[in-house]
Amino acid sequence: MTRLAIVRQKYNPAGGAERFVSRALSALSQDGALEVSLIARKWEKVAGIHALTVDPFYLGNVWRDWGFARAARRAWLREGYDLVQSHERIPGCSIYRAGDGVHAAWLEHRRRALSGFKRLSLAINPYHRYVCRAERAMFVDAALKLVICNAHLVKREIQRHFGLPDEKFAVVYNGVDTDAFHPRLKIEHRAAMRRQWKIPEAAPTLLYVGSGFERKGVERALRAIAPLAGVHLVVVGRDKHAVRYQRLAEALGVASRVRFAGAQNEVKPFYGMADAFVLPTLYDPFPNVCVEALASGLPLFTSDSCGASELVRPGENGWVVDALDVEDLTAAIQVWLARESQWPALAEAARATAEPLTLSAMARQLTELYRRFL
Template identity: 70%
Template sequence: MTRLAIVRQKYNPAGGAERFVSRALTALRAQTDLEVYLIARRWEAIDGITHLSANPFYLGNVWRDWGFARRARVLWQREQFDLVQSHERIAGCDIYRAGDGVHRRWLELRRQTLSFWQCLALWANPYHHYVQRAEAAMFRDPALKLVICNAEMVKREIQQLFGVPDERLVVIYNGVDTTQFHPSLRATFRGSMRQQWQIPAEAPLLLYVGSGFERKGVARALQAIQPFAELYLVVVGHDKHADRYHQLAADLGVAERVRFVGAQQDVKPFYGMADAFILPTLYDPFPNVCVEALASGLPVLTTPTCGAAELIVSGENGGVADALDEAGWQQLVRDWLAAKSRWTHWQAAAHHTAEPLTLDAMADRLLAAYRRLL
């Protein structure tokens, strides 16, 4: 029996990384030769998974991350696990899953959107210095045997910035429950959801799902739909500055065509009501929402700094435009609208893209990686 510990600090039901861990744990639970433990501050209850609490007191985000890392190491050293897979930047783990991407790369892209004074404030923030030091220390630690990347983009970034050799890197895309996320959602929810949210039955509708509106591009999505009077947008997700985006929608003259619906426990009805998915993110290693959208038969419009762009063939199952190219995003939306006669083809191609990315396939690849190490 192999004893595996998975380390993730916190659980946010709306968080993509957390949903990946929950799905991975559920899939791995079915393996009779694997005993799975979870080291976390708090988590949802999962049958067959033993939860070890690492929840030390903290004030501020630097102390929070440092304290959790220290406590998690104490726990896994005490328990003498066969493998420790961390989803946090903690030196000494056997496996690191780079689900959050590379922090240094995110900061590089973030600075492109900021003024001089905002860049200075970003540089002065001690949390970013802590994360970059922790990231570098983890990749240099000789205990690290394998890095699981959720996109080729992330693999390249780790190789370029930290020199991790190719044999210690593997790409495993996020899995999706293709029985739950399926084109049949359209027949089930399209009519009732559009009626509920007062969207015309035949109006073209783009869907955005995600929290963290600034990074993931809600402003860019609002700008992208502005020229198209018939086009609607539904925004699913929470953001503490949501009022800013309500105001921006009003300033752009699109407020009547935008529905801010907040965070949702069940996003499937929203996939069912939409015609395509939009995520103009500045940086996203591989968002679960993109593969959920594809599995639901929604073409995906995203950016080259989103790992899911690796699955997109422009004009077939979606399209790609630079996050900071406002004109490029409006043209991408224009091209999608102009291809309405081929939407059925786009939707079928989107679903076909996600079909191999099942939870079982993800679990098989994870287990193959573990067996290789053991």
């Protein structure tokens, strides 16, 4: 039996990174091929997985990440695990799951959206400098055998920055529950949700879901719909600066067409009320919300710096624009509006795109990868 350790500072079974591997690990554990342990600072109980708490004292985010990395590596060396899969940037792991993308690439995208002074502040920020050093040390470490990416975008970025060969990569898209996220959500929820949120039944409605409004493009979505009379936008998610975006909607004259719904425990009814999904994110390796939207039959408006753009066939199941090009996003939405008679076909194409990306298919792919090392 192979002993595998999974490393994650804060392990939440409902989190995107954790859901990504849970099914494969469960299958391998059940057939006796794998004994799974968890190394984490904080964790929620996971059936069948032994947890090892590593929680060194820290002050500040640099010390936090450095201290955890140092303590986690000591723990896995002491325990003598056969394989170590890290979700954190820690040199010496066997497998790295690059769910957060490449920090060096994120900084490149971030600089595009900043003024000169803020660019300088970004460059000298000690946390970013630490993460970039840790990232490079991990990718060039001889112990690293496999990098699991959730998009080809991430693979290309790692190769561009660190030069790893193709054989060290596997690309596995995030899976989605295609039964829970389904076009029938429109039948179940559209009328009631539109009454609840006071959106006319026939009004073209875009949905945004996510936290981190600045990075994920809420401002750009607001500006994009401003010249499009009658288009509504529903924003689902929490952000500490939400009031700033509400004021922007008022300044743009679109407040009557925008609903800020805040964080929601159940998002499926919102997919059911919408006609399309918008996420003009500055950088996102592969957001789960995009495949949830496609599975729900919503065409997708996103950016070319989003891994989910790899699923988009422009004009068939969505549109892809530059993250900072608001005019291009407006133009894409205008094209969609002009093709209202074809919306059922767009919805069918969106659903068909997501149908192969089931959770069981993702688990099978991961299981095959793990068996290579068992």
